[in-house]
Amino acid sequence: MMKNLSSEFFLGIDGGGTKCRARIxxxxxxxxxxGLGGPxxxxxxxxxxxxxxxxxxxxxxxxxGLTADSITQMIAGVGLAGVNVPSVFAAMSHWQHPFKxxxxxxxxxxxxxxxxxxxxxxxxxxxxxxGYSMVDGKSLMLGGHGFLLGDKGSAAWIGLEAVKAVLLxxxxxxxxxxxxxxxxxxxxxxxxxxxxxxxxxxSSDYAxxxxxxxxxxxxxxxxxxxxxxxxxxxxxxLAAQLWATHPKRMSLIGGMSAQILPWLSSDIASKIxxxxxxxxxxxxxxxxxxxxxFLP
Amino acid sequence: MMKNLSSEFFLGIDGGGTKCRARIxxxxxxxxxxGLGGPxxxxxxxxxxxxxxxxxxxxxxxxxGLTADSITQMIAGVGLAGVNVPSVFAAMSHWQHPFKxxxxxxxxxxxxxxxxxxxxxxxxxxxxxxGYSMVDGKSLMLGGHGFLLGDKGSAAWIGLEAVKAVLLxxxxxxxxxxxxxxxxxxxxxxxxxxxxxxxxxxSSDYAxxxxxxxxxxxxxxxxxxxxxxxxxxxxxxLAAQLWATHPKRMSLIGGMSAQILPWLSSDIASKIxxxxxxxxxxxxxxxxxxxxxFLP
Numbered sequence: 001m002m003k004n005l006s007s008e009f010f011l012g013i014d015g016g017g018t019k020c021r022a023r024i025x026x027x028x029x030x031x032x033x034x035g036l037g038g039p040x041x042x043x044x045x046x047x048x049x050x051x052x053x054x055x056x057x058x059x060x061x062x063x064x065g066l067t068a069d070s071i072t073q074m075i076a077g078v079g080l081a082g083v084n085v086p087s088v089f090a091a092m093s094h095w096q097h098p099f100k101x102x103x104x105x106x107x108x109x110x111x112x113x114x115x116x117x118x119x120x121x122x123x124x125x126x127x128x129x130x131g132y133s134m135v136d137g138k139s140l141m142l143g144g145h146g147f148l149l150g151d152k153g154s155a156a157w158i159g160l161e162a163v164k165a166v167l168l169x170x171x172x173x174x175x176x177x178x179x180x181x182x183x184x185x186x187x188x189x190x191x192x193x194x195x196x197x198x199x200x201x202x203s204s205d206y207a208x209x210x211x212x213x214x215x216x217x218x219x220x221x222x223x224x225x226x227x228x229x230x231x232x233x234x235x236x237x238l239a240a241q242l243w244a245t246h247p248k249r250m251s252l253i254g255g256m257s258a259q260i261l262p263w264l265s266s267d268i269a270s271k272i273x274x275x276x277x278x279x280x281x282x283x284x285x286x287x288x289x290x291x292x293x294f295l296p
Numbered sequence: 297m298m299k300n301l302s303s304e305f306f307l308g309i310d311g312g313g314t315k316c317r318a319r320i321x322x323x324x325x326x327x328x329x330x331g332l333g334g335p336x337x338x339x340x341x342x343x344x345x346x347x348x349x350x351x352x353x354x355x356x357x358x359x360x361g362l363t364a365d366s367i368t369q370m371i372a373g374v375g376l377a378g379v380n381v382p383s384v385f386a387a388m389s390h391w392q393h394p395f396k397x398x399x400x401x402x403x404x405x406x407x408x409x410x411x412x413x414x415x416x417x418x419x420x421x422x423x424x425x426x427g428y429s430m431v432d433g434k435s436l437m438l439g440g441h442g443f444l445l446g447d448k449g450s451a452a453w454i455g456l457e458a459v460k461a462v463l464l465x466x467x468x469x470x471x472x473x474x475x476x477x478x479x480x481x482x483x484x485x486x487x488x489x490x491x492x493x494x495x496x497x498x499s500s501d502y503a504x505x506x507x508x509x510x511x512x513x514x515x516x517x518x519x520x521x522x523x524x525x526x527x528x529x530x531x532x533x534l535a536a537q538l539w540a541t542h543p544k545r546m547s548l549i550g551g552m553s554a555q556i557l558p559w560l561s562s563d564i565a566s567k568i569x570x571x572x573x574x575x576x577x578x579x580x581x582x583x584x585x586x587x588x589x590f591l592p
Contacts (some may be wrong), residue, residue: 085492087492142467142469143467143469145460145463145491145495146495148415148444148456148460148495149456149463149491149494150459150460150463150464150497160444163445164441164445164446165501167441167445167446168446171438171439171534171537172537173438173439173534173537174532195445196381196383198445199441199442199444199445234469235469235470238467241467241468241469290371
């Protein structure tokens with residue numbers, strides 16, 4: 001089945017630290033196919049990011065019933081983690097990509113465009129955390145500093161604080177907590193080997209531990225509750241800063257969003273709106289803005 | 297000049313994350329020579345640790361006027377960072393070393409033996425932080441979890457907290473602080489490129505930033521003062537735990553000890569005693585304990 005008769009298609013790419021999603025639409029806005037690729041954090045690994053984008057695109061072409069060489073007919077909107085760093089944006093822009101044209105922006109920008117089909121604000125709470133607003137062509141980015149230096153309220157940060165709390169409790173320099181039992185059972189470890197195991201762990205490994213903090217907090221563990229409150233207080237403050245830019249809507253997205261929402265202050269939580277579309281749609285919307293070719 | 301007529305010598309090795317010191321003495325306690333080698337943290341790099349020990353030993357042999365082959369006459373007391381981790385201790389014990397005999401223990405143990413010429417307690421505050429006591433053959437180790445998970449009050453932790461504070465201030469999610477100016481001038485960076493620069497920095501890079509926190513605190517910067525107070529409160533609590541083991545003396549050692557001492561609680565600060573000898577002497581003392589050959 002050969003569909004590549006029309007001369008152009010829109011390709012939306014949403015690249016993050018663990019995976020990369022691709023979506024293909026006709027210029028008339030008809031959905032053709034989707035694809036998935038590997039990690040695409042341009043800050044962490046530029047070459048791997050490009051490979052993952054191609055991988056996801058080729059899968060999407062196949063799912064759309066298009067041949068691999070139709071890749072040259074794609075007008076790509078590409079939103080990537082890490083390109084908020086100017087040097088990384090520059091390096092990625094110089095990619096000799098196979099697309100007809102490529103429009104590059106941050107993963108936050110396309111998430112925001114997807115969530116609101118235009119201006120608005122998003123708070124991303126997944127492995128990491130950050131906030132973003134885009135209002136009348138002016139953007140504000142907050143947080144997103146990585147779990148070593150920030151990312152408060154994120155799954156990785158919650159997991160990191162849990163390990164710290166267990167180590168303090170082990171030394172009798174912090175309150176005893178049911179997290180000691182929960183984390184050590186999970187890691188099949190005692191506190192000493194938990195330390196050994198987690199010292200060189202990645203943020204995604206720490207993020208896996210966040211579920212135990214939620215469980216412990218539900219069972220009224222004070223240490224777990226303090227961790228979640230501290231993280232949520234940061235996110236509430238971040239939301240207040242974003243509201244100050246007067247976005248028309250605000251969404252909470254990412255893998256921890258449902259779990260952390262009840263911990264946000266009520267005035268912030270009550271004003272959170274459901275995202276309208278996925279980030280890949282935002283990426284296509286971004287490409288359309290740049291091409292000034294809007295869908296009907 | 298050939299001195300290697302006696303059949304045995306004591307070699308004391310003090311191995312840490314940045315360097316390794318060696319000291320040679322006769323069995324009668326006469327000092328013969330000293331040497332310096334590279335990093336010797338057995339947890340971080342086992343092969344490099346062994347190379348650094350040999351490097352320091354060969355330099356000490358030379359300074360003692362002994363030939364390189366006298367290395368086989370050395371009874372070595374070796375104190376190393378990282379061998380508190382059981383698997384690392386085991387791996388290091390299997391080293392096919394060139395010494396007559398090797399007695400292995402932690403850097404903390406030899407620091408404690410050196411500081412008190414016997415039982416006692418030490419708080420190490422350098423790049424990292426930890427506490428140790430040895431009383432009647434029972435040891436207690438506290439902290440030392442690395443700057444990602446602990447090491448509160450250490451130079452690396454202080455530097456890390458300073459960068460976090462600058463990033464929060466940049467986002468208007470934390471109090472404004474003179475640290476922003478101090479850290480960015482140092483790194484020849486703005487806050488965004490400071491982040492880029494520090495994301496993959498090592499603990500020793502963060503430790504270099506601690507001096508700015510001391511300067512800012514002297515100038516009454518509240519953020520800097522809070523960082524130092526929080527770190528010092530942890531160290532005071534750690535000291536209280538160590539006193540509970542009833543050591544006869546307690547010393548504060550490491551590159552940050554003089555700077556952090558004024559921030560400790562007065563009851564803790566007033567009971568800090570000056571170390572009697574360097575850790576390499578402690579390493580020799582440890583070997584003598586194991587050999588049951590005490591100096592006169």
